Amino acid sequence: MSLPALPTAGLLLLRNADVFAPEALGRRDVLLGGGKVLWLGAPGEAPVSDAVERIDLAGRRLIPGLIDGHVHVTGGGGEAGFRTRVPPMKLSQFTTAGVTTVVGLLGTDDVARSTRDLVATLSALREEGLSAYGHTGGYHLPPATLTGSVRGDIVFVDALIGVGEVALSDHRSSQPTLDELLRLASDAHVAGMMTGKAGIVHLHLGDGARGLDLVTRALDASELPPRVFQPTHVNRRRALFDEALVLANRGCSVDITAFPVADGEDAWSAADALVRYLDSGAPPDRVTISSDAGGCLPCFDAQGHVCGMDVGQSGALLATLADLLAAGVPLERALPAFTRNVADLLRLPRKGRIAPGADADLVALDAAHAASLVIARGRVHVRDGRAVLRGTFEQ
Template identity: 60%
Template structure:
């Protein structure tokens, strides 16, 4: 069945104004100023009444198998349910392993990526985890990226964190080179996605790698940079050198005195003229531990819902929607080389979000409605209805 969304205020993410969007076979067939005349075939017409239609969000940092485990086996988080993503407006995810890349494996990560695809999301993966030597499927980072279709790069390799393997610059350079070369071989992103802890070394290693190797700036994708203000300052400097930075939508209740709220971090990138070098992600499925002198003092649980909260916060601060949207949509799609994602364009995938009161109320993933009237209409295999 065709789906025709009429009277949509389209942000592609650039504002297009009032448009009528025709969807068929999981793709956007047309975007027109006049309602198209369609006869002889079944069609579902949905009048959006001027509500804003935006691209589906891309969450490039999700613990799709669950994260955590830092405080014992009972603190390992379960895999998030399908509707945890869709009700937040997320239609594409990149899954990863974190602290526990010992009992959780790349094979298990890929299984969950394939499961999410079968349930209607678009999903990819980072190989590896916090530590070196890396957890891989084939035994080598370059081979994983070159031969396993969903794997885009390596992540989240931990630096400046007491939980990391304390990698040397030489070791990180070797992994980054494998990512870069595999990207050249395949046309994939070939990115090294880096977890930043709150250690004093900060982003110094990335600066040194840019200064002393031939690796291009796009190879490095540091995340969690808003965990303290000094780290965010370093990240803005790296953005000026061509590095794409990822800000984490930490829940406000988790914020420490020195942490920069995600909305404020995004505003700083806009003010500095570096919006094109910014992505945002949720750390969904992961535990949010707070340490003092290496000891766990409290823990929270992250979800992709933080992205919906972040967008609403940005709009509430007066950030225009066309400026707020790219880090959620077009920028990660272009940076991670995800074809047909991140924009509302003819021929693109029908990953669409309707906003009401600045939050997702309807969500379509690959042409199928997953959320209507703010409630999930498609659920994961083991989800129960409300």
């Protein structure tokens, strides 16, 4: 079978865009070429000939491509037997949701799923035109690795930028001690220093009453910079969210998960959590939102048995953004948690923003806040809301 080649990232002029970079810039034209933003300026002033391909956005909002910082690209699940393993995600599941960069990881199943499989899946997504990174390890300690150590994985494997999702305050975790968490965080931090990568520990938080106590103790007991620790799912309990605000004020970045929340549940929806975070006065650059896409979202009975499950979707990010806009939150206030904040934490300086020299990862939103045009690394993946580029096994 002969596979079609990806189209080259040639010159493309986006005209009459209402640009949020993520700050509001107003009406602009944007010139793309070679997978980068080449020029950004007033409509009609782009230094190009008439032969350059043009797309007129007619005033639609243009935002940076979303960065989904918590994705089970190989599929998650497995808590109720092998039949409950979630299948791997496909390219268009990300692009049609406005996601142009993913960070893949392993979860509960870091035995049947491996770091080797994760790296191969990230490489495949890169070949298909997405920007894809990952964390070594999984829920448990000692962590699942490719080279034999966390430091080795981050230093020698290009796609791996941190470690996670390491489970805390959860009956599925390996119940790590303070010393174990400090050693893991030290390895990630030093590897990040050596490579310029994020070098973070991405921490899954469960429903346990201990909450973020172990992270607080780690900050008190070490010289490690707070940015090394990034707890996620912090909106799953309201008391846990209050603890996360304290950590954010100490220098940690905290990650809100865009999972469904039922009426009366002791949790905050992602939209509610972001509003509460921003209104609290905590540093606005230390909050991110991810989807848990591809991950199993189980519920457990008192004996720890799975009594129901759902699967996370990257589409939850744009749905959360729509909820925020419907609640009257300005787009430029909401957008950094999905874009620039994530890029800065992960030390991806060309992601999460629209500016000359940045990667050409862009999303145009329609009136319903859905992705009408998606460009990843300079290539059009979605046009008029439909995927025009699909993964190898989606053809």
